[in-house]
Amino acid sequence: MGERFFLTTAIDYVNGLPHLGHAYEKTLADALARYQRLCGRSVLFLTGVDEHGQKVQQSARALALDPQDFCDRQTALFRSLWLRLDISFDRFARTTDPRHKEAVRGFLVRLREKGLLRFEEHEGFYSLRQEQFVTERERVGGRWPEIYGEVIPMREPNYFFLLSRFGERIRSAIESRPDWIVPAFRRQELLAALQRPLPELCLSRPRSRLAWGIPLPFDEQYVTYVWFDALLNYVSFAGDERGGTWWPADLQIIGKDILIPAHGIYWPAILEALELPLPRRLLVHGWWLNRGAKMSKSTGNAIDPVPYLDRYGSDALRYFLLREMTLGNDADFSDEKLLQRYQSDLANDLGNFAHRSLSMIARYRGGRVPGWVDSEAGPAEKEIAAAFDEAAYRNAFEEGDTSTALAVAWTFIGRANRYVDQAAPWRAARAPGSQKRLDLILATLAETLRRIAIFIEPALPRSSQKLLKELGISEPPLLSRAAFAPPRESYSVGVPEPLFPRIES
Numbered sequence: 001m002g003e004r005f006f007l008t009t010a011i012d013y014v015n016g017l018p019h020l021g022h023a024y025e026k027t028l029a030d031a032l033a034r035y036q037r038l039c040g041r042s043v044l045f046l047t048g049v050d051e052h053g054q055k056v057q058q059s060a061r062a063l064a065l066d067p068q069d070f071c072d073r074q075t076a077l078f079r080s081l082w083l084r085l086d087i088s089f090d091r092f093a094r095t096t097d098p099r100h101k102e103a104v105r106g107f108l109v110r111l112r113e114k115g116l117l118r119f120e121e122h123e124g125f126y127s128l129r130q131e132q133f134v135t136e137r138e139r140v141g142g143r144w145p146e147i148y149g150e151v152i153p154m155r156e157p158n159y160f161f162l163l164s165r166f167g168e169r170i171r172s173a174i175e176s177r178p179d180w181i182v183p184a185f186r187r188q189e190l191l192a193a194l195q196r197p198l199p200e201l202c203l204s205r206p207r208s209r210l211a212w213g214i215p216l217p218f219d220e221q222y223v224t225y226v227w228f229d230a231l232l233n234y235v236s237f238a239g240d241e242r243g244g245t246w247w248p249a250d251l252q253i254i255g256k257d258i259l260i261p262a263h264g265i266y267w268p269a270i271l272e273a274l275e276l277p278l279p280r281r282l283l284v285h286g287w288w289l290n291r292g293a294k295m296s297k298s299t300g301n302a303i304d305p306v307p308y309l310d311r312y313g314s315d316a317l318r319y320f321l322l323r324e325m326t327l328g329n330d331a332d333f334s335d336e337k338l339l340q341r342y343q344s345d346l347a348n349d350l351g352n353f354a355h356r357s358l359s360m361i362a363r364y365r366g367g368r369v370p371g372w373v374d375s376e377a378g379p380a381e382k383e384i385a386a387a388f389d390e391a392a393y394r395n396a397f398e399e400g401d402t403s404t405a406l407a408v409a410w411t412f413i414g415r416a417n418r419y420v421d422q423a424a425p426w427r428a429a430r431a432p433g434s435q436k437r438l439d440l441i442l443a444t445l446a447e448t449l450r451r452i453a454i455f456i457e458p459a460l461p462r463s464s465q466k467l468l469k470e471l472g473i474s475e476p477p478l479l480s481r482a483a484f485a486p487p488r489e490s491y492s493v494g495v496p497e498p499l500f501p502r503i504e505s
């Protein structure tokens, strides 16, 4: 086995339906997982769903369903959407999985044995939407920020995790890891938040108020706080086949709303408390907005990916999401932009090059790619052979910057189309004495198409597979096979099928 790479996504709440924002995060993680596989690494790609907590309990109740039945139903919707989007996850975490529940109970016992839990009566304010105590500090201009929903005074005995002990440790851990958070400005926000002393973290909820959770192993009158339960999925589902673990993750992908405090403060503190290593890196993405507004269930403006999958297909929606979002920022979704990208980048640039190349091989050589002859190659062939900026492509993917990686791939596709225009195989086909030249051009086109099929794989797995099949290539795509190396023997290719059929606006 080669080098290993473990990456995770946030696990989605199943109280609502999956929307375009969830789809983006899973697609981003998928492209990065596929990129790692393209580099020859063995990958564990973990995603899943967050099934406990108040919101799920309420949604189930509203439908008069047992919460587990409700979860089964909702989770099936997430999973099937991910399969339609070709999300190549290796494991799917469900927090209602009995093994996960046992693992969480084991971690709670460990915290207790280490003296890191305190049982005390706490009087304060409680946010119903966030299912947590909030402090006066959180008020802005005397009001509770919208994210907290209804906030009520509450007095309740609970189990608290001694989070305050970890503030300094986390801060120095983050300070000593300049690359821990991508993009870097998010790290600054987190370090600023860590300047203030941390309040203790309430880890329990009385069962009388919230029944849908993991019971505390040492006090069955309480269930576990949903974030503690959810964060631990990253470890509880990371076991490997040799009885070891994939943890620490090489990359954890999350949205900007769950960095502070969940993944930037609670998570490292919990890991430190359990003497587990921190993840190697967090990639924090921005939000997809629906014409400027945050998508949410409550405002009813969440975009459903399914109609777009029906109309454009999975590769096209993936490409749009991965190309249009610049790392860390927000992006605005619109039908016009998607159609525009489809027509220009996919139908014109990529689709056209593939179609022209394969149909000329069919027309002029009956579907056989001529064998390559070095001595025939001219400057144009040498240029296209060297045109792909692999270092820039790799760098961008290593940084999680899919937009730049795809821009690099599309620069190459643009060059490939220019090569066709300049080499003008149709002219060589007519000119007497140009048959060797025509052979060489066609071999260059087939080889260029093979390379493109490899470079687009992380974003467009279906198109990649289709092209490789048409080219008669059965080996799995690998970057180590992506150099220009046309075969010296001739070989047969299939008939081209349009990759991205025209769509009327």
Ligand code: MSP
Pocket (backbone or CB within 6 Å): 009, 010, 011, 012, 013, 020, 021, 022, 024, 025, 050, 230, 231, 232, 253, 254, 255, 256, 257, 258, 286, 287, 288, 289, 294, 295
């Ligand atoms: N269940 C928690 C995460 C627990 S992780 C241990 C949660 N779930 S969520 O369903 O609300 O969000 C899941 C992921 O989707 C988060 O990373 C969130 O940032 C992301 N997105 C939700 N809406 C989004 C957009 N509109 N755009 C992009 N991603 C967004 O938080």
